[in-house]
Amino acid sequence: MERVYNFAAGPAALPLPALEKAQREMLCYGETGMSVMEMSHRSGMYLEIYRRTEALVREVMDVPEDYAVLFLHGGATEQFSAIPLNLLPEGGSCDAIDSGNFAHGAIAEAQKYGNVRVVASSREDNYTHIPDWNEADFDPQAAYFYITTNNTIFGTRYTKLPETGVVPLVADASSNILSEVMDIRKFGVLFAGAQKNIGPAGMALVIVRKDLLGRTRKSAPKLFNWAKQAEADSMINTPPTYTIYMAGLCLEWVKEQGGVAAMQKVNEEKAKLLYDFLDESRLFHGTADKRDRSLMNVTFVTGNPDTDAAFVKAAAANGLVNLKGHRLVGGIRASIYNAMPLAGVQKLVAFMKEFEAHV
Numbered sequence: 096m097e098r099v100y101n102f103a104a105g106p107a108a109l110p111l112p113a114l115e116k117a118q119r120e121m122l123c124y125g126e127t128g129m130s131v132m133e134m135s136h137r138s139g140m141y142l143e144i145y146r147r148t149e150a151l152v153r154e155v156m157d158v159p160e161d162y163a164v165l166f167l168h169g170g171a172t173e174q175f176s177a178i179p180l181n182l183l184p185e186g187g188s189c190d191a192i193d194s195g196n197f198a199h200g201a202i203a204e205a206q207k208y209g210n211v212r213v214v215a216s217s218r219e220d221n222y223t224h225i226p227d228w229n230e231a232d233f234d235p236q237a238a239y240f241y242i243t244t245n246n247t248i249f250g251t252r253y254t255k256l257p258e259t260g261v262v263p264l265v266a267d268a269s270s271n272i273l274s275e276v277m278d279i280r281k282f283g284v285l286f287a288g289a290q291k292n293i294g295p296a297g298m299a300l301v302i303v304r305k306d307l308l309g310r311t312r313k314s315a316p317k318l319f320n321w322a323k324q325a326e327a328d329s330m331i332n333t334p335p336t337y338t339i340y341m342a343g344l345c346l347e348w349v350k351e352q353g354g355v356a357a358m359q360k361v362n363e364e365k366a367k368l369l370y371d372f373l374d375e376s377r378l379f380h381g382t383a384d385k386r387d388r389s390l391m392n393v394t395f396v397t398g399n400p401d402t403d404a405a406f407v408k409a410a411a412a413n414g415l416v417n418l419k420g421h422r423l424v425g426g427i428r429a430s431i432y433n434a435m436p437l438a439g440v441q442k443l444v445a446f447m448k449e450f451e452a453h454v
C-alpha cells in the first residue's frame with residue numbers, strides 16, 4: 096500500500112528519509128552486526144549515537160552550554176510531575192497560564208505539590224485563544240512561571256512570550272518544538288513529548304538551565320531528578336534507546352532541510368495555505384482566534400457534526416487520514432508538523448474544495 100498523508104496529532108508522521116535510514120540500519124547498524132534496539136546502552140557504539148543526538152539538539156536548537164539536555168521516559172506528562180518536584184519548594188508558589196487542556200492538566204498536577212496561581216486563563220472561552228495577561232499580576236517571588244507554547248487540541252499558539260523577569264519561564268513545547276525558531280535563553284526549562292516533531296513516542300526532551308538543577312525535593316523519585324539525570328547522561332536506568340536513535344535521525348533531517356528557520360518558513364507556507372482557504376470557504380470555518388492560530392494544529396468545523404464526520408471519512412478514503420478533531424472538541428483537525436510536506440497540505444485543500452462543491 097502507498098503511504099498516506101497522516102494528519103495525526105501525535106504520534107504523528109515522521110520524515111520519510113529518517114524512516115528509510117532506520118529501515119536500512121534496522122538489522123545491522125554500522126559494523127556492529129546488530130540492531131540499535133539490541134545494543135547495550137552502555138556500549139561505545141550506543142554512547143556515540145546518544146552523544147550525536149544530544150549534539151544535534153544543541154546545534155539545531157542553538158542550545159547554550161549552560162543548559163542541560165535530557166532524554167527522559169514518560170513523555171510530557173511525566174514532566175508535569177517532575178517540574179514541581181524539581182522546582183517548587185515545600186510551601187512554595189508558582190504562576191501559570193491556562194491556555195488549553197494540557198496546560199490545565201499540568202497545573203492540576205503541580206497543585207499537588209504547592210500553590211499554583213493561574214494568572215490568565217481562556218478556559219471559559221473553550222480555549223479558542225491565548226488569554227491576555229497583565230505582567231503586573233505576576234508574582235516576582237514565584238518559583239517558576241508555566242506556559243504551553245502551542246495548544247494541540249485547540250489549535251492556538253503564543254506569538255509572544257510573557258516577560259517573567261528573573262522568574263524562570265517553564266514551557267511545554269510538545270507540539271511546536273523544532274517548528275519555529277525559539278530562543279532557548281528566554282526559558283528556564285523547555286520540554287516536549289517526542290511524538291510530534293522529535294521522533295517516535297516514549298520520551299520527553301527536557302532542556303533545563305543548569306543553575307536550576309539541584310533544587311529537587313528529597314522525596315522526588317530518583318528518575319524524576321533532573322540533576323541526577325544530567326549527571327548520568329539520562330541513564331540512571333536504561334533510557335529509551337531506540338527512540339533516542341530515531342530522534343537523532345529526525346534531527347539530522349531537520350538539519351539537512353536548512354534547520355529550524357527553514358522548517359519555520361515551510362510551516363508558515365503550509366499553515367497559510369490552509370488558513371487562507373478556511374477564511375474564504377463557505378463550508379469550513381477555523382475555530383481558533385486568528386491572532387493566535389497555530390502553525391502546527393489547524394482546527395476547523397463545518398458547523399454540522401455529521402458533515403464533519405462525512406468529510407473525515409471521505410478524506411481518509413482519499414489518502415488523507417487522521418483528520419478527526421480531538422474527542423474533547425470534535426470537528427476536524429489537521430496536524431501539519433515538520434514531516435508533513437507542502438504537497439500534503441495542497442492535496443488536503445484541493446480535497447476540501449472538491450468536498451465543498453458537492454455539499
Ligand SMILES: Cc1ncc(COP(=O)(O)O)c(C=O)c1O
Binds near residue numbers: 170197247267268269
Ligand atoms: C502540548 C502537549 N503537552 C503534553 C502532551 C502529553 O504528552 P505525552 O503523551 O507525551 O505525555 C501532549 C500530547 O499530545 C501535548 O500536545
